[in-house]
Amino acid sequence: MGEKWVLMKTAQTPTNIAVIKYWGKRDETLILPVNDSISVTLDPAHLCTTTTVAVSPAFQQDRMWLNGKEISLSGGRYQNCLREIRTRAREVEDKERGIKIEKKDWEKLHLHIASYNNFPTAAGLASSAAGFACLVFALAKLMNVSEDESQLSAIARQGSGSACRSLFGGFVKWIMGKEDDGSDSLAVQLVDEKHWEDLFIIIAVVSSRQKETSSTSGMRESVETSSLLQHRAKEVVPKRTIKMEEAIQNRDFASFAKLACADSNQFHAVCLDTLPPIFYMNDTSHRIISYVEKWNRSEGTPQVAYTFDAGPNAVLIARDRKAAAQLIQRLLFYFPPKSDTDLDR
Amino acid sequence: MGEKWVLMKTAQTPTNIAVIKYWGKRDETLILPVNDSISVTLDPAHLCTTTTVAVSPAFQQDRMWLNGKEISLSGGRYQNCLREIRTRAREVEDKERGIKIEKKDWEKLHLHIASYNNFPTAAGLASSAAGFACLVFALAKLMNVSEDESQLSAIARQGSGSACRSLFGGFVKWIMGKEDDGSDSLAVQLVDEKHWEDLFIIIAVVSSRQKETSSTSGMRESVETSSLLQHRAKEVVPKRTIKMEEAIQNRDFASFAKLACADSNQFHAVCLDTLPPIFYMNDTSHRIISYVEKWNRSEGTPQVAYTFDAGPNAVLIARDRKAAAQLIQRLLFYFPPKSDTDLDR
Incomplete structure (x- = not known):
């Protein structure tokens, strides 16, 4: 050879x-x-x-x-x-x-x-x-x-x-x-992956377009210009991390969902506090959040947590298979797939 | 009588x-x-x-x-x-x-x-x-x-x-x-109103619908749940207020615009950091901000400041009559008025 x-x-x-x-x-x-x-x-x-x-x-x-x-x-x-x-x-x-x-x-x-x-x-x-x-x-x-x-x-x-x-x-x-x-x-x-097998993760792809602001340049601009970022990093996240570890260890979905949603929103708040501001979420992302928040409140305890990374797509974490099935039903109801006629336009 | x-x-x-x-x-x-x-x-x-x-x-x-x-x-x-x-x-x-x-x-x-x-x-x-x-x-x-x-x-x-x-x-x-x-x-x-007569204010009404979250309940929820609000109130705003007063006294539009935009964005960041999150701006608001930011950067010095209150409508403050005229031209270009055909649908 x-x-x-x-x-x-x-x-x-x-x-x-x-x-x-x-x-x-x-x-x-x-x-x-x-x-x-x-x-x-x-x-x-x-x-x-x-x-x-x-x-x-x-x-x-x-x-x-x-x-x-x-x-x-x-x-x-x-x-x-x-x-x-x-x-x-x-x-x-x-x-x-x-x-x-x-x-x-x-x-x-x-x-x-x-x-x-x-x-x-x-x-x-x-x-x-x-x-x-x-x-x-x-x-x-x-x-x-x-x-x-x-x-x-x-x-x-x-x-x-x-x-x-x-x-x-x-x-x-x-x-x-x-x-x-x-x-x-x-x-x-x-x-490990066996610890909390009830969870179901659904990703709602709002847009598959590449983001306008890369994570790398976005976070650099946030570090340089946001007056909230350091406060978040030093005062908010350390406490939140401890609580999140506890929620995961105890499979406490209510605490998990509350912390995950709050942290996703705070990350996007820091993006908005950046100069010039960075918008990763769009109106559809906002609608998904509003639906999930309303549903969770109407059930008395969270069924689904949402989290958004540097883009408009929703990562939805359902507490179990039943909640995941209901979530998909609701998503299809609120965001009906386009009919063939629509696609032809 | x-x-x-x-x-x-x-x-x-x-x-x-x-x-x-x-x-x-x-x-x-x-x-x-x-x-x-x-x-x-x-x-x-x-x-x-x-x-x-x-x-x-x-x-x-x-x-x-x-x-x-x-x-x-x-x-x-x-x-x-x-x-x-x-x-x-x-x-x-x-x-x-x-x-x-x-x-x-x-x-x-x-x-x-x-x-x-x-x-x-x-x-x-x-x-x-x-x-x-x-x-x-x-x-x-x-x-x-x-x-x-x-x-x-x-x-x-x-x-x-x-x-x-x-x-x-x-x-x-x-x-x-x-x-x-x-x-x-x-x-x-x-x-008084004579001090800075160059300024022109244009309000772009994105939506005249009543807001879903009133300012009163929104700010109550922010005070109760946002972990960024107190930091903003105690650490950020006092310094920013002093700088804003200086910018106004000196009719320093560049500083004025930078501070006004940053403060508007930070207010909306605190709304987003609220549980459940409050969204006052929508995709159209975001587009207006992006256009203004790009324009200001391309000119080298700010021509227009934006600020949004508890709703999606943009308040645009132009540095002078010429910038205001250009702004209106640009707004009409990016957001063309609906034609009669569109309105009929």
Whole structure:
């Protein structure tokens, strides 16, 4: 086979949805946040990224394709992830195929990366979270890296902050950390995916258009101009995080829903307090919130929590299968699918 | 004439638009705010309330008509204003008609009040501000009250907080005050209407529907549930008020616009941070903001400031006549008036 071999690994990583939001960095390069955040990881069978990484002596340079289209790897975020993972690469041997890669070889070998999202990219559905987590995890497998998920999460974080939370299932906490080098800013699993199996998550795609303000530039502008952001990060989120962890441990849906909705709204409030203001939610998002709030009040106890990331799409977390079924009925009633006639127009 | 006489006075009071917003009371009954606010009073020839107050021994009870429809005067806000102004009533004599009302007579005499707004009521255009200011001013004239505008403003405040700012032209500051009895919570004129004559104010009526959440209940809910409101009131607004006063004194439009836009956005951010969240702005409001922000950036210096009260309608303050003319052109371009065909549908 000589120089013609190709070694490949494929990984699949679900997206995650923050219920205590990450908005604002204290270090732009290392991607260190101004507060802790907590997320729920979606079922990998649904919204996920699939990434295949390949190495071959025949490859002339590192290249990457996202959803079939080649993209540049020259950005600092990709470079940081590739450098960090290469530093940890170890010897890999495939005796059957007569392939042996020494630790030192990884510096010279080039990579081809193909990544697919089975959901809209950059529409506020955390595509970069799943993407970078999957990239780092696939590379770690390919390069026989021995670090555990938390240690890998600190690498994925340097690609996209929220990516660090996609390396675990269940509920995950991104600890902001205190160190200047970011070594203690990593994700830990709070509970695994079996802990709260009643929950059903429904994503109402209000718009699959790419957002006008990227999360990166949006949060930079918020840090620079919002006079509410630091108060949120220092005074509000620390207390809210403790309460959210308790609600998750106790499977206390009423507290969970109250905290998740309040935190989503506060994140969008900080966006609105930014100069110029950032609007991720639209009138349809507002209508969904109003319906959910009215329904929850009429039932006396929350049936559904809502949370919106950097886009107009609603992530709706139903307390159980029955509430999820009712929610879908209500959504179809309030937002009837367009008839064929409408679509023809 | 005997008991058949009727004595009348008519007053006209413009509405005012806050450029540093009032949102949140520290005392619900006396209507004492959590922060100072600053407003600009509109030209009385345009958005205004006209109120005629009449007294006659023939009247059996206090009655009021708003826009031609009778409304109840039993609410605490009307009662507080009527009581406060009656306490200050003095002797009135019309020698020509042979009418004399002694100070003590005012307790027994009943009033008829007719009030008209020449703009949408309760659509976030401060109809209650103009309304209560006009009511108090008209009654003060009828009853020969000797108090000055600032003292009357403390009475109008008990009808609707922002009403206290409508008793002066130009730019007006509502000093929140410190006293528990509210005696020092009143309006003062910062500069009169001649000070900054270049400014042109354009109101883009996005919707004339009455708002779903009244200002009164909205701000109560914000005080109770928003974790950002107190920070805004205590840390942000005091500094912003000082800067806004400077900008007004110096006719510094760039600073004025930056502060007014930021404060409008922060008020709406606090509404969004309320549980359940309050949405006063809609997609059209957001589009107007985006256009103004883009235009201001492209010009290098602000041409127009925007501010939104408790509704989707934009109040646009242009730096001069030329900017106002350009603004109207742009608004008509981005939001073309509906054609007759559209209206027929």
